[in-house]
Amino acid sequence: MAGGNQSTVTVFILSGLTQKPALQLPLFLFFLATYVVTMVGNVGMITLIGLSSHLHTPMYYFLSSLSLIDFCHSTVITPKMLVNFVAEKNIISYPECMIQLYFFLLFVISECHMLAAMSYDRYVAICNPLLYKATMSYKLCSWLVVGVYIIGLIGATVHTVCMLKVVFCKADTINHYFCDLFPLLELSCSSTYVNEVVVLCFSAFNILVPTMAILSSYTFIVVNILSIRSAKGRSKAFSTCSSHISAVGLFFGSTAFMYLQPSSVSSMEQGKVSSVFYTIIVPMMNPLIYSLRNKDVKLALKNILIRKPCL
Template sequence: MEKENYSLVTEFILRGLTDQPELQMPLFFLFLGIYVITVVGNLSMIILIGLSSHLHNPMYCFLSSLSFIDLCQSTVIIPKMLLNFVSEKNTISYSECMTQFYFFGFFAISECQMLAVMAYDRYVAVCHPLRYNLIMSYQVCSWLVCGVYMLGFLGATAHTSCLIRAFFCNENVINHYFCDLLPLLKLSCSSTYVNEVVTLASNAFNIFFPTLTIICSYVLIIACILKIQSTEGRSKTFSTCSSHIAAVGVFFGSLAFMYLKPFSVKYMDQGKVSSVFYTILVPMLNPLIYSLRNKDVKIALKKVIERLKF
């Protein structure tokens, strides 16, 4: 079929999480609550790290950047999702869809790379404590953070550029609650070969390699911890990494379930449930995980509250 015969889609319909009308309002209030907790939690973490001078070190610099990414990621997805819960017709224009997908890709890739950078930071802190300040200098940290965002920019630009080249015919119902790559490509009536190649390359670079970096870092960390003689010392050292392990497990587990399956996936409903974890729940849980399990954050929070009181 020639390009001139295509009836190009100007807007999409988002099917959402469920088609059952009686669940729309309960889900609206559930995800509204999650979004409020996400915004408050991540903004609080960014402000707390900014105000507390003893948290001005590489670990908390990366944590502040992670909170910023989580805040933006949830803002890209949830407000439109909430609007769809209370709308009769869940439509999104072609340009809005491409924009949403671009920023989703940017922040998702950035989070993958940031978690890998944080794992490397923990490796240096545990395995080379005497050289930590030299290795993780301010300049190195700045370059690492800039590199994370640059990789997010390059990945999102590559994906979106290829997606814009695809043609969408009469079918315009996206079986998802936001404009994600796989549901969009299933609607395309043109060849998606280039998109598939870019997706495989991106998955390798932005999921496999960060995961490999994290695994290698923690293998070396565990080896160092086992060399510590005292049980108290081992417990204290491991506690500094446990928060990051929990965040990584939830994020990469749900992400891999969605994107490391065969491309011709038939189980999109399971994919939607998996997407809820890394787009909605992880941004909410990260500040809770890092604050509740981190003694320095608790002390900083107590000091800030005391300063506000007096």
């Protein structure tokens, strides 16, 4: 029995993405390669920003924080997922499941608000460039990052505490590749009404509030850019935001599809596909998006590779 939960289920079985034997090896190799790229990309981005003095700006301070979140986020999910492709049964104990749920929620919520903080940074940089250094001080940036993690901790704690009160007494197979909220609630022997209300309320806050902040920031940014007379100036301003817009669209689109609807409406098979994007694909894509479309990052990488100090 799981301590403190009065549950007869002590272990769960993760069903994984697919039960088709022919797909197990190809999917294992694909997601293993994805995980390696994710680790190299995010650790590389953090290291590059740390070593390159000309990247010690608020924009890259937030980017290094985002890379840390993506690194941790992927590590919480992907290794256990890979086991599912090579093991006959992917078993996870009740405590391990709750721990995985907690840290998954911590990092996914933190990413939502980190992207919002990054959009505010871009708003100040484009709409108030003369006041940028004064406004985006080291103290403010630090408080924004701390605030992001505090919100993540609060959200993860509330969701996990509510899940600990759910009774699991019969089914033990989670129809997913990790311990997520809705797949766990499907196995409950007790009422999940409170849990679903908490999920919808917190999801609305953690998805809609950052989305509104991002949309507001970019509304002012677009208006400001359109007022620039020079075509070259407009192009340069848009290019500084394009990477962030791409990351935001991919992440919020997939999370909103999964969480902003009742479990009775959502399809778990569709949810698995959506989850792949924000748990595996997005953490891999973020460093690629921000490096391939950023001249400063390319220059810093070139200088590091040829061992020339960045001025």
